[in-house]
Amino acid sequence: METTFSDNEQASLQITGMTCAACANRIEKGLNKLEGVSQATVNLALETAQVHFRSDSVSVPDLIKKVEQLGYHAKPKEERKISDLRDERKQEVRKQQRKLLVSAILSLPLLWAMVGHFSFTSWIWVPELFMNPWFQLVLATPVQFVIGKSFYVGAYKALRNGSANMDVLVALGTSAAYFYSLYLTFESITSHHEVEMYYETSSVLITLILMGKLFELMAKGRSSEAIKTLMGLQAKTALVVREGIESRIPIEEVLVGDLVLVKPGEKIPVDGEVVDGVTSVDESMITGESLPVDKRMGDTVIGATVNANGSLRIRAAKVGRDTVLSQIIKVVEEAQGSKAPIQRVADVISGIFVPIVVGIAIVTFLVWLFAVDSGNFSGALEKAIAVLVIACPCALGLATPTSIMAGSGRAAELGILFKGGEHLEATHRIDAVVLDKTGTVTNGKPVLTDIEGANGKDLDSILLSWIAAAERPSEHPLADAVVAGIEARGVEAVESESFQAIPGHGVTAFVAGRELLIGTRKLMGEHGVDISAAEQRMSDMEQEGKTAMLVAVDGVYAATVGVADTIKETSKQAVDRLRDLGIQVLMITGDNERTARAIAEQAGIREVLAEVLPEGKANEVKKLQVAGKKVAMIGDGINDAPALATADIGMAIGTGTDVAMEAADVTLMRGDLNSIPDAIAMSRRTMQNIKQNLFWALAYNVVGIPIAASGFLAPWLAGAAMALSSVSVVLNALRLQRVKL
Ligand SMILES: Nc1ncnc2c1ncn2[C@@H]1O[C@H](COP(=O)(O)OP(=O)(O)OP(=O)(O)O)[C@@H](O)[C@H]1O
Numbered sequence: 024m025e026t027t028f029s030d031n032e033q034a035s036l037q038i039t040g041m042t043c044a045a046c047a048n049r050i051e052k053g054l055n056k057l058e059g060v061s062q063a064t065v066n067l068a069l070e071t072a073q074v075h076f077r078s079d080s081v082s083v084p085d086l087i088k089k090v091e092q093l094g095y096h097a098k099p100k101e102e103r104k105i106s107d108l109r110d111e112r113k114q115e116v117r118k119q120q121r122k123l124l125v126s127a128i129l130s131l132p133l134l135w136a137m138v139g140h141f142s143f144t145s146w147i148w149v150p151e152l153f154m155n156p157w158f159q160l161v162l163a164t165p166v167q168f169v170i171g172k173s174f175y176v177g178a179y180k181a182l183r184n185g186s187a188n189m190d191v192l193v194a195l196g197t198s199a200a201y202f203y204s205l206y207l208t209f210e211s212i213t214s215h216h217e218v219e220m221y222y223e224t225s226s227v228l229i230t231l232i233l234m235g236k237l238f239e240l241m242a243k244g245r246s247s248e249a250i251k252t253l254m255g256l257q258a259k260t261a262l263v264v265r266e267g268i269e270s271r272i273p274i275e276e277v278l279v280g281d282l283v284l285v286k287p288g289e290k291i292p293v294d295g296e297v298v299d300g301v302t303s304v305d306e307s308m309i310t311g312e313s314l315p316v317d318k319r320m321g322d323t324v325i326g327a328t329v330n331a332n333g334s335l336r337i338r339a340a341k342v343g344r345d346t347v348l349s350q351i352i353k354v355v356e357e358a359q360g361s362k363a364p365i366q367r368v369a370d371v372i373s374g375i376f377v378p379i380v381v382g383i384a385i386v387t388f389l390v391w392l393f394a395v396d397s398g399n400f401s402g403a404l405e406k407a408i409a410v411l412v413i414a415c416p417c418a419l420g421l422a423t424p425t426s427i428m429a430g431s432g433r434a435a436e437l438g439i440l441f442k443g444g445e446h447l448e449a450t451h452r453i454d455a456v457v458l459d460k461t462g463t464v465t466n467g468k469p470v471l472t473d474i475e476g477a478n479g480k481d482l483d484s485i486l487l488s489w490i491a492a493a494e495r496p497s498e499h500p501l502a503d504a505v506v507a508g509i510e511a512r513g514v515e516a517v518e519s520e521s522f523q524a525i526p527g528h529g530v531t532a533f534v535a536g537r538e539l540l541i542g543t544r545k546l547m548g549e550h551g552v553d554i555s556a557a558e559q560r561m562s563d564m565e566q567e568g569k570t571a572m573l574v575a576v577d578g579v580y581a582a583t584v585g586v587a588d589t590i591k592e593t594s595k596q597a598v599d600r601l602r603d604l605g606i607q608v609l610m611i612t613g614d615n616e617r618t619a620r621a622i623a624e625q626a627g628i629r630e631v632l633a634e635v636l637p638e639g640k641a642n643e644v645k646k647l648q649v650a651g652k653k654v655a656m657i658g659d660g661i662n663d664a665p666a667l668a669t670a671d672i673g674m675a676i677g678t679g680t681d682v683a684m685e686a687a688d689v690t691l692m693r694g695d696l697n698s699i700p701d702a703i704a705m706s707r708r709t710m711q712n713i714k715q716n717l718f719w720a721l722a723y724n725v726v727g728i729p730i731a732a733s734g735f736l737a738p739w740l741a742g743a744a745m746a747l748s749s750v751s752v753v754l755n756a757l758r759l760q761r762v763k764l
């Protein structure tokens with residue numbers, strides 16, 4: 024039995040029967056119109072629909088019914104495995120290949136017979152039988168109605184929904200040729216003289232279009248390579264210990280809380296926490312970071328990464344669709360099937376295209392029949408058919424989605440996850456990049472370097488233990504550094520009695536009955552602490568790029584603590600690359616001006632926004648936007664969420680933590696800032712690719728129609744040209760997969 028919730032539910036449907044973006048649009052609109060559906064998105068490439076709905080007013084069967092009403096098929100989506108995906112594609116390709124082969128064999132004699140029509144090929148011998156109208160009828164009929172059935176079905180569905188698509192044009196064009204030939208065939212019984220048939224027009228057309236579709240299908244298969252690679256990373260089984268018994272079970276059966284053994288050289292099956300063992304782990308497939316990462320008790324490990332040398336026991340923390348890898352796959356899947364705003368151009372054009380084309384075809388027919396070549400019915404028909412076929416906007420429909428798919432797939436391989444086509448598009452307009460300091464420009468692993476008492480001497484261990492106690496409850500990375508540094512000096516922390524974090528300033532705490540204050544100059548100033556004795560030492564540290572924090576006990580300055588965070592080796596190179604792209608680069612931080620400047624200088628950043636409170640970061644982004652900039656904000660995604668959301672593009676640096684992926688438009692799996700110019704370059708390339716596609720698709724139609732209308736294009740040539748244009752669009756898009764940055 025299914026439980027019902029009054030709040031939102033989510034369902035994934037597997038949809039079949041979609042042929043183009045217009046189909047996806049139609050289903051999306053239909054589902055969104057249903058009472059109780061809050062959001063439905065249809066992914067054409069993956070043939071899925073994601074629906075958010077309220078289960079008290081609508082159910083999954085209702086959703087399916089709606090899809091069926093619109094003329095497509097739907098079923099609840101099952102969790103797919105990599106092998107299924109591959110098999111589905113292969114089957115589909117094989118089916119198309121078989122269809123094409125049969126169609127080609129049947130059409131060949133018709134094509135052969137056609138050579139007699141042209142003076143320059145009339146010397147070629149043609150078997151008598153091939154010229155026989157009845158024989159031609161026998162060959163052409165199955166092509167038209169069995170192999171070509173999908174065009175009729177597609178056309179019928181489109182027309183029933185009040186729209187027109189490429190199927191309408193193909194069905195119309197081929198039917199005209201077929202039925203006219205049929206008429207001539209019967210007429211030949213009575214008239215007894217040789218007439219030209221047009222069976223080859225319909226059959227060869229269908230064959231060529233099938234060929235185009237097959238190429239398209241094979242090319243599309245290649246563009247989802249990125250997802251297949253990701254899915255293939257998953258381990259298949261896990262060795263779990265339940266009630267003391269070890270057993271190897273399929274990965275799908277691992278539960279949260281299970282104890283999992285990972286042997287040396289094995290893939291870590293699920294996300295978890297190390298409970299026993301020491302090893303190093305290759306996380307490059309997830310983070311792009313090539314150096315192995317050391318893991319010991321308490322560390323988190325990510326599923327699909329590879330355990331190098333030690334044995335591990337881990338406690339499963341996330342399984343199934345919650346794992347980092349599954350989330351990455353989901354993001355990539357969604358992005359690949361999502362729409363970029365530029366697609367609207369194509370949608371609008373193809374929406375009005377088909378009716379206009381039918382109009383032009385009719386005019387062509389009438390003009391030829393009554394004006395140009397008076398009374399030549401078949402000649403006029405041939406021209407009209409050529410117009411119908413050449414004007415088919417299928418290349419136009421493919422232009423954007425194929426590029427988005429290939430572009431976002433390639434980006435994912437480079438460790439750049441775009442959440443959707445709109446972000447992939449928006450990124451190419453970025454002209455200002457705001458980098459958070461800690462964890463973005465720097466490694467974000469601050470280390471305690473200096474502790475100095477008020478009189479310049481070392482501190483006694485009592486004061487050290489108080490400082491550690493005050494900082495321990497804080498979640499700030501600086502606090503972690505201080506605590507770790509003090510513990511490393513062999514001092515044990517005591518418990519604090521009360522604690523309060525003051526964001527952007529520091530902490531206050533009561534320890535052993537005393538009030539401790541740790542943080543910035545401003546914090547000290549606000550509490551009336553005299554820090555003149557610390558000034559010199561402090562600014563020295565800051566000059567070196569260290570963060571200096573002041574400690575006061577009961578309102579009296581007691582110590583200066585220095586923490587150093589190193590900049591990432593690649594930060595400078597990345598900043599230079601951004602500047603070469605003509606992008607303004609800024610660094611933003613809550614840290615003080617001097618430290619910030621020192622760090623910025625190492626990274627080659629000239630503009631620094633320092634001492635910005637956490638809530639002020641979004642404001643700084645807005646200021647840049649008001650000044651007319653398209654801003655990308657790059658942060659670690661957790662405390663920078665408002666700024667990430669405000670920016671035109673928010674990029675989170677992270678190994679795919681939920682929060683980071685949630686807040687940002689783009690997730691950079693590598694810590695390396697070179698991902699930023701990479702992302703921008705990828706976006707620029709993709710947009711350029713889309714524009715090329717749109718241009719060629721349109722140009723081909725616009726140039727083709729007058730040629731066809733004036734009679735210079737035989738229908739089968741128009742068909743070949745159409746197939747070729749679709750294939751060339753897809754091939755152009757696939758170039759994105761090989762982009763090297
Ligand atoms: N737990 C803490 N202990 C001591 N000082 C702190 C603490 N939290 C913040 N501070 C002080 O407040 C300053 C600003 O903190 P904030 O968190 O806004 O920025 P940040 O982490 O230094 O830099 P970024 O903005 O690049 O992440 C710190 O540089 C530090 O001097």
Ligand SMILES: [Cu+]
Pocket residue numbers: 189415416417418745
């Ligand atoms: Cu077409």
Ligand SMILES: [Mg+2]
Pocket residue numbers: 461613662
């Ligand atoms: Mg910070």
